[in-house]
Amino acid sequence: MEFPEEFKYTEEHEWVQVEGDLVIVGITDFAQDALGDVVFVELPEVGTEVTAGKAFGVVESVKAVSDVYAPVSGTVEEINEELPDAPEVINTSPYGDGWMIKIRISDPTELEELMDATEYQAHIAEEH
Amino acid sequence: MTDTMKQTPLNAVHKALGARMVPFGGWEMPVQYAGVIEEHLAVRERAGLFDVSHMGEVEVSGPEALALVQRLTTNDAARLVDGQIQYSALCYPDGGVVDDVTLYRSSATHFLFCVNASNTDKDFAWMQQVHAESGIKGATLTNRSAEFAQLALQGPAAAEILGRLTSGPLTSIRYYHFSQGEVAGVPTLISRTGYTGEDGFELYIPASAAVGMWNRLLEAGRADGLMPIGLGARDTLRLEKGYALYGHELSSTISPLEAGLGWIVKLDKGDFVGRDALLKQKAAGLPRRLVGLAMEERGIPREGYPVYAGEKQVGAVTSGTMSPSLKNGIALALIESPCAVLDKELLVGIRDRKLRAKIVKPPFVKK
Structure with missing residues (x-):
């Protein structure tokens, strides 16, 4: 299982890639593996305000429904429009083509609350 | 939780195959191996092997076995011949369902119920209670669940794969019929039934033979793309065919008539537990x-x-x-x-x- 060093992570198993005042958000390799075959993805509309720690979308596998939480607060700048038609990409490429949304950050200090790859792996080990 | 859950004889085999294990009706069972969708499609297109050893088996024997079976069930067991199987239900007096079952007739004095895993103890206690209240003396109920392991081999390639491990002709075993035979040298009740809507078999074997049989079957079907299948795909396969699952479409508060199972409720067969309530339901409209x-x-x-x-x-x-x-x-x-x-x-x-x-x-x- 991979956890890119340059990403940041949440306790709810989202990853964050920072690009200036934009962040790209998706779910981790651990999360997609735990869910199993992803068959449905619900994303917010562009322009939606999201709040750190609040659900912004839903990922469903055959067996389970799972909320996806905003790692930081801000405005949804872009969504991965390919995902609703090809939700399985979250399984095959969780850190690449399986990205979910881009958020324009409203409070950059929130990024400091997130975990790095080492801390996230320790978090998984502790939780499971 | 894990250490209080029941395990089938194949528990370690599932884990060695990389299955994800989950609690199901008091049992620790594999929910998936390769992935639900891949396993599902394997059964529809080729073949899949399921461990269904958690299912319960209750034997009814004796000269009045049929009378007790008729008292317990909604379907008409008198229509069965030796070697035939019937889908049926056990009801409470109010018409709610105790369990849905398959009933095997070996002979006029020997029947076997296959019941849902999580309901086994409840069903057996219920059967004993109905038996005691019925006054039927010439019948004996035996819970044989622990003796049996059960494997389901399902899919269009199932008959060909099983044929490689049996000497007798499988074509003579028609749908909802069974035969006592040998599979890979093990005495087996070979039942042409399943919960997937595909052709296939449910194999009742001694619990001690489960691991050997599982491995022989997987090996025999490897070239055909036979895969082990977990409970995840078992559920999607049955749902695509519209089959009821106890605790969902059937329960103590849902009658078989409401669940669309009127075809297994034979109100004219004579008295049985739940008949009066079901007659009333039918007359009043559901x-x-x-x-x-x-x-x-x-x-x-x-x-x-x-x-x-x-x-x-x-x-x-x-x-x-x-x-x-x-x-x-x-x-x-x-x-x-x-x-x-x-x-x-x-x-x-x-x-x-x-x-x-x-x-x-x-x-x-x-x-």
């Missing part, structure tokens, strides 16, 4: 009916989601999933009878939205 729903918008219906006709809630989903074969949301739902009209459009409440669905007649996936 308030609720089970229907199939196919989503017309993208969304996955799940158990408990509300079903609406316009603004009004008329029922709820009992089982729902994304159909791996259709790539569309499907569900069984218990709704008010006036709304249970084929092709009628209803709405399923999924989170904060109401999405369109149409009433269809199961099976959702035809042959």
Whole structure:
């Protein structure tokens, strides 16, 4: 299982890639593996305000429904429009083509609350 | 939790195969190996092997075995011949369902019930109670669940694969019939039944033979693409065919008539537990009916989601999933009878939205 060093992570198993005042958000390799075959993805509309720690979308596998939480607060700048038609990409490429949304950050200090790859792996080990 | 859960004889084999194990009805069972969708499609297109050793088996024997079976069940067991199987139900006096079962007739004095895993103890206690109250002396009930392991080999290639390990002709075992034979040298009750809607077999073997039989079957079917299948795909396979699952479409508060199983309720066969209540229900008209729903918008219906006709809630989903074969949301739902009209459009409440669905007649996936 991979956890890119340059990403940041949440306790709810989202990853964050920072690009200036934009962040790209998706779910981790651990999360997609735990869910199993992803068959449905619900994303917010562009322009939606999201709040750190609040659900912004839903990922469903055959067996389970799972909320996806905003790692930081801000405005949804872009969504991965390919995902609703090809939700399985979250399984095959969780850190690449399986990205979910881009958020324009409203409070950059929130990024400091997130975990790095080492801390996230320790978090998984502790939780499971 | 884990150490209090029951395990089948194949528990370690599943773990060695990399299965994800989950609690199911008091048992620790594999929910998936390679992935639910891949396993599902393997059974539809080729073949799959399931460990269903958690299922319970109760034997009824003696000169009055048939009389006791008839008292316990809704279907007419008198219609069975030796080597034949019948789908049936055990009901409470109020018409609610104790369990849905398959009934095997070996001879006029020897029957075997196959019952749902999580219901085994409840069913056996219920059977003993009905037996005691019936005054039937010439019948004995025996819970043989611990003696049996059960493997299900399902899919279009199942007969060919099983044929490599048996000497007797399998073509002579017709659907819902069984034969006592040998598979890979092990005495086996070979039953042409299943819960997938595909051709296939359920094999009842001594628990001690389970690991050897499992491995021999997987080996015999390797070239055909035979895969081990978990409970995840077992559920999506049965749902695509519209089969009821106890605790969802059937329960102590849902009668077999409401669940669309009127064909296993033979009200004219003579008295049985629940008959009076079911007769009344039939005469009064059923308030609720089970229907199939196919989503017309993208969304996955799940158990408990509300079903609406316009603004009004008329029922709820009992089982729902994304159909791996259709790539569309499907569900069984218990709704008010006036709304249970084929092709009628209803709405399923999924989170904060109401999405369109149409009433269809199961099976959702035809042959």
